[in-house]
Amino acid sequence: MSTAGRGRLRALGLVLPLLLFILVTFVAPLATMLLRSIHEPAVADALPETVAALGEWDGEGLPPEAAYEALARELVRARGERTLGKVAGAVNRVRSGLRSVFTRTARDLRDVGAGPWRDVLEGIDPAWAEPATWHAVRQTGQRFTSRHYLNALDLQRMPDGSVARQPEERRIYVSLLWRTLLVSAVITVLCLLLGYPVAHLIAHAPERRANVLLALVLIPFWTSLLVRTTAWIVLLQTQGVINDLLVAVGLVGDDGRLAMIYNMTGTIIAMTHVLLPFMVLPLYSVMRAIPGQYMSAASSLGATPAQAFFRVYWPQTLPGVGAGSLLVFILAIGYYITPALVGGSKGQLISNMVAYHMQTSLNWGLAAALGGILLAGVLALYMLYDRLVGVERLSLG
Amino acid sequence: MSIASAGAANDTRVEFLGVDKSYDGRTLVVRDFNLRIRKGEFVTLLGPSGSGKTTILMMLAGFQAPTAGTIRIDGTSVENLPPRKRGIGMVFQNYALFPHMTVGRNLSFPLEVRGLEAGERRKRVERALSLVRLEGLEDRRPAQLSGGQQQRVAIARALVFEPDLVLMDEPLGALDRSLREEMQYEIRHIHRKLAVTVVYVTHDQQEAMVMSDRIAVLKDGVVEQIAAPEALYEEPERAFVARFIGENNRLRGRVVTVSGGLCEVEAGGERIRALRIADCAPGEEVTLSVRPERVSVNPESGVYGNQVGGTVRDLSFLGDHLRVRMDACGRRDFIAKIPNIAGHGAILVGDTVRIGWTVTDCRALDIETKGQ
Numbered sequence: 001m002s003t004a005g006r007g008r009l010r011a012l013g014l015v016l017p018l019l020l021f022i023l024v025t026f027v028a029p030l031a032t033m034l035l036r037s038i039h040e041p042a043v044a045d046a047l048p049e050t051v052a053a054l055g056e057w058d059g060e061g062l063p064p065e066a067a068y069e070a071l072a073r074e075l076v077r078a079r080g081e082r083t084l085g086k087v088a089g090a091v092n093r094v095r096s097g098l099r100s101v102f103t104r105t106a107r108d109l110r111d112v113g114a115g116p117w118r119d120v121l122e123g124i125d126p127a128w129a130e131p132a133t134w135h136a137v138r139q140t141g142q143r144f145t146s147r148h149y150l151n152a153l154d155l156q157r158m159p160d161g162s163v164a165r166q167p168e169e170r171r172i173y174v175s176l177l178w179r180t181l182l183v184s185a186v187i188t189v190l191c192l193l194l195g196y197p198v199a200h201l202i203a204h205a206p207e208r209r210a211n212v213l214l215a216l217v218l219i220p221f222w223t224s225l226l227v228r229t230t231a232w233i234v235l236l237q238t239q240g241v242i243n244d245l246l247v248a249v250g251l252v253g254d255d256g257r258l259a260m261i262y263n264m265t266g267t268i269i270a271m272t273h274v275l276l277p278f279m280v281l282p283l284y285s286v287m288r289a290i291p292g293q294y295m296s297a298a299s300s301l302g303a304t305p306a307q308a309f310f311r312v313y314w315p316q317t318l319p320g321v322g323a324g325s326l327l328v329f330i331l332a333i334g335y336y337i338t339p340a341l342v343g344g345s346k347g348q349l350i351s352n353m354v355a356y357h358m359q360t361s362l363n364w365g366l367a368a369a370l371g372g373i374l375l376a377g378v379l380a381l382y383m384l385y386d387r388l389v390g391v392e393r394l395s396l397g
Numbered sequence: 398m399s400i401a402s403a404g405a406a407n408d409t410r411v412e413f414l415g416v417d418k419s420y421d422g423r424t425l426v427v428r429d430f431n432l433r434i435r436k437g438e439f440v441t442l443l444g445p446s447g448s449g450k451t452t453i454l455m456m457l458a459g460f461q462a463p464t465a466g467t468i469r470i471d472g473t474s475v476e477n478l479p480p481r482k483r484g485i486g487m488v489f490q491n492y493a494l495f496p497h498m499t500v501g502r503n504l505s506f507p508l509e510v511r512g513l514e515a516g517e518r519r520k521r522v523e524r525a526l527s528l529v530r531l532e533g534l535e536d537r538r539p540a541q542l543s544g545g546q547q548q549r550v551a552i553a554r555a556l557v558f559e560p561d562l563v564l565m566d567e568p569l570g571a572l573d574r575s576l577r578e579e580m581q582y583e584i585r586h587i588h589r590k591l592a593v594t595v596v597y598v599t600h601d602q603q604e605a606m607v608m609s610d611r612i613a614v615l616k617d618g619v620v621e622q623i624a625a626p627e628a629l630y631e632e633p634e635r636a637f638v639a640r641f642i643g644e645n646n647r648l649r650g651r652v653v654t655v656s657g658g659l660c661e662v663e664a665g666g667e668r669i670r671a672l673r674i675a676d677c678a679p680g681e682e683v684t685l686s687v688r689p690e691r692v693s694v695n696p697e698s699g700v701y702g703n704q705v706g707g708t709v710r711d712l713s714f715l716g717d718h719l720r721v722r723m724d725a726c727g728r729r730d731f732i733a734k735i736p737n738i739a740g741h742g743a744i745l746v747g748d749t750v751r752i753g754w755t756v757t758d759c760r761a762l763d764i765e766t767k768g769q
Contacts, residue, residue, distance in 0.1 A: 297493035301507035
């Protein structure tokens with residue numbers, strides 16, 4: 001083997017542990033999760049013959065007897081194999097109320113020996129006489145489905161195959177998505193407004209003072225996220241430090257205490273604070289590389305301080321502004337802990353909904369679809385940035 | 398001071414009157430600086446690093462405020478005038494071209510902030526570019542230009558708004574030697590053509606000699622001598638100037654007698670007669686300065702006012718002249734340059750020679766003290 005080949009092999013050997021680590025802990029879970037958003041085999045695996053029989057059905061009226069017969073047989077088997085719960089859950093998500101129909105039907109079928117199965121099933125539960133029930137079974141019987149993405153966008157597939165909006169009271173995700181984007185944009189702008197002067201101060205201060213200031217920016221960064229967020233609760237709550245101070249000074253009455261936490265205000269304040277270092281650090285690294293001579297040159301050429309800033313300084317900091325904004329925005333739209341702790345019911349973001357579907361409703365497909373949309377949004381943003389500014393100019397400090 | 402400045406006002410562009418500068422409130426980096434610069438003059442501030450030359454330039458440009466004293470431009474004190482209102486063109490050490498703007502935008506920047514209209518701007522940018530011979534490079538970015546081209550753009554930008562006064566802070570420091578010589582010529586050419594007043598800062602004595610009408614030699618924040626290049630070379634008034642400008646044999650000695658403009662000095666066991674430049678009395682120490690090219694080896698006796706013996710230690714043939722290093726006057730590095738003209742006598746290492754120089758080529762100067 002050539003020396004170069006051996007060298008390459010050794011290099012590969014050195015990065016292999018990290019490569020495997022990333023593969024196992026990042027790429028694989030991400031891929032599985034994204035797959036779940038389009039792949040749901042529970043019904044197809046448990047009720048294969050029913051699904052096949054429903055394939056013959058034209059969707060008008062009720063399905064043929066063969067479908068009833070297959071369903072009756074497979075429900076009993078699924079109950080025995082303990083896959084019934086999964087099937088009932090999947091169907092129930094398409095048409096609520098069907099969970100109990102499935103479990104009751106499977107239970108009652110134990111005592112029935114022979115058909116006609118249509119009469120038997122309709123006898124157990126009248127839901128089997130409704131075409132909508134069978135549409136739900138057929139829909140969930142597809143292994144690959146766009147259902148979760150439609151759901152995540154407040155859409156649904158009608159029995160005739162067309163796509164329509166969810167009924168008014170079930171539309172939540174699109175507005176939440178927009179709210180997440182809006183809040184993230186607000187947080188990004190706030191971080192930029194607060195972080196730019198600080199970064200400028202640090203970048204152009206004498207080294208000793210710059211180190212102290214930089215440490216002040218980084219210390220909260222190194223503090224536990226939970227501690228910082230809890231500190232904001234102490235400060236912002238109705239009986240908290242800030243409200244007490246405002247009352248003591250007389251700016252607000254004791255009965256007019258401001259609601260600054262457990263709502264969107266709390267989420268925005270706490271998240272701006274948490275994400276501020278991600279804005280300051282890229283800005284600082286870009287600003288430090290800008291010699292003070294440029295500003296001197298601008299003023300010697302006749303520019304006012306404002307002209308020198310906006311024409312000479314600001315454009316040179318744009319790579320840092322872009323990097324910081326991109327970083328803060330991307331982190332903000334996926335942020336979970338802070339809104340969960342200080343957001344109350346009004347300050348929740350899309351990630352909290354993902355967590356809800358992961359942990360409470362167990363609708364992992366929908367959670368995966370919401371996550372997939374978020375990921376697509378971030379990638380789109382990244383590409384937009386690349387197109388406008390160029391990723392190679394991204395400076396993360 | 399008021400009488401002198403009033404009388405000279407109409408041809409004076411810049412005036413420094415007793416200017417002091419201290420950054421820390423204790424040590425002065427510039428001390429009692431006085432200089433009057435005429436309109437159209439090319440004045441260089443020359444000195445080693447830390448001599449205060451850049452500080453003086455920054456005070457004139459308005460980036461630093463004097464601790465004491467007055468700076469006047471065209472007769473008006475500029476104490477409260479910010480840099481942008483001084484109307485001074487400035488060329489910075491590393492050019493300070495705005496990297497995110499094209500050459501054209503860099504040049505039109507000072508015109509835009511002055512509110513000139515687009516047509517006029519274009520005309521002036523074109524004119525400035527042709528002045529530095531860079532026509533057609535408007536759309537390049539500074540990073541796409543060579544060092545010499547960037548330097549030209551920086552000069553064009555400092556001139557494009559037609560200032561009466563241009564400051565240059567070691568503008569050629571980053572260029573290689575041949576380019577530097579070309580740019581020296583070019584800057585001189587532009588200076589003559591535009592009749593603009595230039596204050597130039599450099600630590601390179603040769604550059605200062607080539608370009609300037611007058612040179613102010615600075616050391617530790619104090620002016621050692623202000624004079625035209627020839628005068629600085631031929632008639633240095635301070636030991637530092639004699640050492641800093643050109644090559645020079647320096648002999649430390651003690652004054653024996655003084656008579657009018659001359660003095661006799663004992664140095665390295667020899668009695669040497671010299672022009673009495675420093676205000677010295679018998680018994681005091683002085684530095685004698687003799688240029689190597691004014692020293693003759695084995696002259697006919699009686700031609701020179703000073704004649705001593707020496708031993709040749711080293712010879713270097715440099716084409717146009719022969720450089721002879723000798724033991725003489727108590728020094729082991731006494732240098733003589735013998736021009737390569739027909740008939741100069743053959744000299745060998747180890748020869749005992751007689752060397753001589755005239756009284757007027759030998760100057761008795763002060764003793765340099767370290768860190769005043």
